[in-house]
Amino acid sequence: MGVTVELRGWGWRHAGRKAWAVRGVDLVLQPGERVLLLGASGAGKSTLLAGIAGLLDPANSGEEEGELLLDGVPARRARRLATGLGSARTGLLLQDPYAQTVLERCGDDVAFGCENHRVPRSEIWARVDAALALVGFPYGRAHSTASLSGGERQRLALAGALALRPDLLLLDEPTAMLDPDGAELVRGSVAEVLAATGAGCLVVEHRVEPWLPSVDRVVVLDPGGGVLADGAPEAVFTAAAAELDASGVWTPGLAGDLAARLARGSGATPGPELIRAEALAVSPAVIMRKRRLSASIMRKRRIRSDRPDRRRPVLAGVDVSVSAGAATCLTGPNGTGKSTLALTLAGLLPPVAGRVVAAAGLARGLGEDPYRWRAPELAARVGTVFQDPRHQFVAATVRDELLVGPSRDPVRADELLDRLRLRHLARANPFTLSGGEQRRLSVATALATAPGLLVLDEPTFGQDARTWAELVAALLDLLDGGTGLLVATHDLELARVLSTRGAQVRLAAA
Structure with missing residues (x-):
């Protein structure tokens, strides 16, 4: 051969x-x-x-x-x-x-x-x-x-x-x-x-x-x-x-060196609780919302999760919370329900049992269950970065993608283009970007809405050493600004850095 x-x-x-x-x-x-x-x-x-x-x-x-x-x-x-x-x-x-x-x-x-x-x-x-x-x-x-x-x-x-x-x-x-x-x-x-x-x-x-x-x-x-x-x-x-x-x-040993440097942060004290799960059981149900899921996600379309089986929970008895200025990392083997749990806490899936409770500071006058919020209300409070970044793209160019949603702030859009090394791609179609570039754009679309809670699924996938460090630094800056992060990841260096500013929850295989 x-x-x-x-x-x-x-x-x-x-x-x-x-x-x-x-x-x-x-x-x-x-x-x-x-x-x-x-x-x-x-x-x-x-x-x-x-x-x-x-x-x-x-x-x-x-x-x-x-x-x-x-x-x-x-x-x-x-x-x-x-x-x-x-x-x-x-x-x-x-x-x-x-x-x-x-x-x-x-x-x-x-x-x-x-x-x-x-x-x-x-x-x-x-x-x-x-x-x-x-x-x-x-x-x-x-x-x-x-x-x-x-x-x-x-x-x-x-x-x-x-x-x-x-x-x-x-x-x-x-x-x-x-x-x-x-x-x-x-x-x-x-x-x-x-x-x-x-x-x-x-x-x-x-x-x-x-x-x-x-x-x-x-x-x-x-x-x-x-x-x-x-x-x-x-x-x-x-x-x-x-x-x-x-x-x-990436060169041998560089990942550990970068993680150690970024982990030496301020270690700010977490703020008030934003959202918590109580005795939660989740299943990878079909996501079917008649209204738009988010002002920055799919328009006039129904979105289905990739795992529509609602007959049994993939994860049960979960208690977890996210506070302002703190990160909660979900880790564990494949198939343990990290993505499903993240989508449930983001208000995009209903729980099978238990409940998700949004604190008054996040709800801002709405009910405690994020799944019952209208899509524009949800998008203004909770940003979501899906495992597949292409699920978030609706505009014809990278820059226009950052102008979709409740904020529509051109200054913020330009800041994000520079921060995440996407400026040279501003006029490109998002679907023509590399996998790493698409991932950074998907994170930028969530950041553009300035949410109080940001839920991210594998946010560092496809990054080189430079863009990885810049992306992690951007997440740390969000924590410094009081945003709460819920992160599902297999990136052990990312979890190591963020755990210095919060907690790590490891999900076990069934």
Whole structure:
């Protein structure tokens, strides 16, 4: 097995964008190489993976320059030729696992790619079962994909890529939504597959240390175009240390250093309680609100949660509270109900049992149950950052996105563009941004309404070292200003910093 990838002055520009997503890349990947691809947020890492997978077509989605070849064949043609041969040249795990869920049952979802590549029917289910076991998937084939958490979907998507037995595995932040144990299991599974098949691997991750034992080469993309550094891991991190730091690339040990520096804050005394849950039981119910969910969320649409099963609680007997100027972090394994609990406290889901009580300082004349508030009233008091940032976008440009909602403050919008490094993207369509840029924009849309309570689900996903530190600093500034934070996260460094200003609540697996 194996495939040689050659990029000769290759670049790609998305339709409707003036700036190139990635440009001037000269790179050769040899068969069986295991490469860690790094770069600042927005440097074009995900675009490069999509190009190698043959998914970018200049006829309908953008502009291409240079050459991108797999064993001497253009990537798009190589992808078409492989379909129908019972195997795949590349297997791609997208940054957004929701985008790779296509069927209702988990087993069928993994089998989908095999069927499209004409894997013999007699082999398909053996491949499906083996792939699900490799990634430690906790459910059977018949389990509903609609009931999966984001991290569980990530494992399912990886199983789908592994079932194709590709010559080159392309992984875009494969552990970003996983708890530490799940992330270690996935890394071990990838290493096992590569050792058994001899396939190559190109992996994008912002946190580098856990992957270093599994790779033999590091390639760093320059946001300005081309390759900033390329070589053995130790050589790259030593010889190009200054350039990597200036570019915001995560390097070994940097996450702990940044967290320690940011944790040395003022440690201000929490203010009055904003909201609390009493004996709460929650279930990932369908979100169906006739009125707008939020002045800054979907318009004239119904939004459904991704897990519509209301028959049994996913979490029960919860007592938790958030105070002004304090942070409450929800941590724990995938599937324990962190996102569902956050949405319930944000007033977007009704509890199965128990109650959510908003204090007078947050309610400001309304009733105590946020779920019964009208959408404009809710949006003015509680800001929500969803796990999938695209669920929040309704405007045609980044700047207009920050002007949707009850505040509509142009000065505040411009401040947020500068603070979160989005100024150069002000006129871009939000859906054309990188995953990290979309995440920062989703946080900015919530900040623009100046809520008293901010509920965030994985707010640091996809960030480089520089944008991570700036985003965390912005959250600390909110705490200093009296805003209360409820944060669901697998980012242990983020939880470490915020826990110095509040509490950490770890949810246990059922």
